[in-house]
Amino acid sequence: MMLVPLLATVMTAATPLALAALGELVTERAGVLNLGVEGTMLVGAVVGFAVMASTGSHTLGVLAGCAAGIAMSALFAALTLPLAANQVATGLALTVFGTGLSALLGQHYTGRTVAPLPRLPLPGLLHQDVLVYASLAAAPLLAAFLQRTRAGLVLRAVGENAEAAHQLGTRVLRLRLAAVLFGGAMSGLGGAYLSLAYTPLWAEGMTAGRGWIALALTVFGAWRPWRVLGGAYLFGGIEVGGLYLQGSGALHVPPQLLAAIPYLATVVVLAWVSAGGAARRLAAPAALGKPFRALG
């Protein structure tokens, strides 16, 4: 009955959040905090849309969104890694920059629309596009990468204690660069998902705060891929579920309260999780936000 379409709507709502949050997770596990997700997503959205509108190719559009995300995060990396600028301030500045840049790039693309990303039916409930599947596959892949591969281990080591990793011969900055660029690529994908699949159009500021939610989800998910994915679906579920309840006429609460529920729920869950015995296990990467310099 109604559950299947509801689930489909939740999936589309959760996908951009999941993509960006999983990317940021990798960045943060390497010890770098990039608050520029919102601006990066916007640039990914506009570049992805522009390339799709000009070439007609979804593949090129998605790749371009991804590449734009990488370019934005490369700017962030250039400032924060070799130049060791403050990460919080640089990330915020990146969002300011990205918001302006996307608006400028998109001037000639407002009012246009493109064919939405094609859907690939899979057995079961799924009848979604490739990026939804990509976001679902990313969680187990990242979990396996972080837990079971040597590179994943080194990445976590860099995030926990960069000095020690350096002493053991790890090229800390190179690894962090890779992690930041991966995060940018995923944020760009998340943005491209908005402008190519979610609502196939470009409009200024169309991310509407999703980059910030993605940042919150990495903390909410305690830097674990499965939890972050679950958080994205929970967040999307509460939001879309609230809309369904309203539409059914069964619910009489002020819309502002309804809109506040996902945020309040995040706070409550976080307090509950942090206070439990699991607190230590769920702690942030120890070196998060701390710049690293290999000095002679």
Place this chain on the structure above:
Amino acid sequence: MHSRRALLATAASIAALPRAARAADPLKVAFVYTGPIGDLGYSYQWDQARLALDQALGPRIATRYVENVPEGPDCERVLRDLAGAGTGLIFSTSFGFMNSALKAARQFPGTKFEQGTGYKTVSNVAEVNIRWYEARAVCGTIAAMTSKSGICGYVAPYPIPEVIMGVNAFTIAARRVNPAFKVRLIWVNTWFDPGREADAAKSLIDQGADILATHTDSPAVMQTAQARGIHAFGQSSDQARFGPAAQLTAIVDHWDPYVIARTKAVLDGGWTTGSLWAGFRDGLLVLAPYGPAVTPPVRAAAEAVRTGIVSGAQHPFAGPVRDQAGTVRIAAGETAPDADLLRMSWFAEGVAS
């Protein structure tokens, strides 16, 4: 005070408009928008009027716009900057700008302000508003005749009188055609968030709506209707390119005649303050061409409503009208006065919310 203004004006014209010196002082006309002109909705339509003004009055005027202006101190600063730069006429296009416009107007008595929706006027601040509810009555008529399920989904931003008035006009008109017609309402709590608007549209469709109406700014609702093979009404501007099969019609803001007339009045020295609430008859409100799904009988019925409103033969808020609880809000034989419409806070029978 006067000398500082002169100073500001000089500085700005030297900096900004070298061509101002060569023409015989064209009238500077400025537009202040709450959104980006790329919103394809409310601010976009105001900018269309600005472009029409450029076309109509050409060298006698010089237009300028400032977009994405937040309400509050920033808006007042922009208005003061514009007035200080010698702007003769400023269109301040959001109700949230009203108090800022009044404050700026007090300081710059030589500048005329046109407040796009609001309710206070002074000697140099006039006010203009559109009777969008007239168009919503036409849409309600089309919806009730086109819908198979008898359910319309309505994506609404905030519970303010303007929005409630629209929902009610739509519902009342629809129920004149089909007394069992239902309108399901979702408050999305934003004027602009394409993703959330699309989510709301999807959930309404999943709950049986086969017609969508919206009061939010992005074309996402139209796009969703097109993708799901149902129908929708465009908001603020013609959205046929986002839903060529889906769009039944669109409620289009057409500020052009007002903007041109008022600017001419300033040029001719005949501008006075005033308050205008204009509808179909004045040409500020138009409907986009009917879409392919509007059959000839539906079109005839829609046109009958529209011409009836223009001639005054019918009124979207003519009684009897009951609210959700069944209480008579407008008695038979009466129509709601404008003052009641502008304060509307109850929902008509048939609105499920």
Place this chain on the structure above:
Amino acid sequence: MPEFRLERRAAAPAWATALAAPASALLAIAAASILFVALGYPAGPTLHAFFVEPFETLNGVSELALKASPLILIALGLVACFRANVWNIGADGQFTVGALCAGAVALAFGDAGSPAALPLMVAGGIAGGAAWAAIPAVLRTRCNASEILVSLMLTYVAGLLLTAMVFGPLRDPQGYGIPQSRMFADDEALPVLFGGTRITLGTAIGLLLPLAGAFWLRRSVAGFAIRAFGASPAAARFAGFSEPRTVWLVLLLSGGLAGLAGCFEVAGPIGQLIPAVSPGYGFTAIIVAFLGRLDPIGIIPAGLLVALSYVGGDLAQVGVGLPRAATGIVQGMLLLFPLASEFFVRYRLRRIVASPVVSAQVVPT
């Protein structure tokens, strides 16, 4: 292939510190002019409108101060937080709740007004902001919950709370249902200090309070505790300072200052409650705090620079029609360049050549 090596300077030389900010601002302006020309706007008039015009008139300067004041006031509290390694990024919510509380106090007085209104509004604003910051404080000290996330989430809740209030109980009954409160009476608004401008006592306090803040942070025991926890939590604990108490202190302080800024904003230039009182001040103030190098004095020029990017951006839109989007990019550059320059103040690059003699070379900023 030449190799470079980084060296931390023993102490940042005074000339480098002094030069970094203006030099990076000049670089940003140079980059901005390239952008203007690339977009087809004349560099001279555009630069003039953007960076010079705000300084040309009393009105322009007063507008800079008006825009900078709340940013500086919020950033001052954030400096204390960040110095203590407490990451309050929800100052926007604290600002909003402070504004809401101050506004609610004003509206409670009714149309009659009262001389007691303003002091009570200020108290309400501070209390509201501090109360909103107390939530992350209690969750951090009791539950060990990340204050980054809690304060960020509460920013959204604060915005919705304010919206709910101006759509509901605080809506002007005479206002045709438009979601705004009534305008505050004269007793409930901060008087304008200089006729023709919008400068109030609140503006002046915002600009001057960092001086007191600097003294407090450097000379008081609490200031020492804050700096100790920022430098080395273990050493601070060893010295007998209480970590929870420091967390509470900085969060209540920054929440209170943000709330005060919110009060000044509604009692000053806004003059009523509206659905959104902050155009992102709380987030912009984070950048101000870092541009000011987390120094209470440094945030004053930093706040003025950021204010210039807004005021000048609007003037460039008004004057030469520069699109808003370009303003955003210039703002981004004005922030990114100084952040990069910080590096050259603290480090120098040495080129390692094949010969045993190492030639020192300081890269100019």
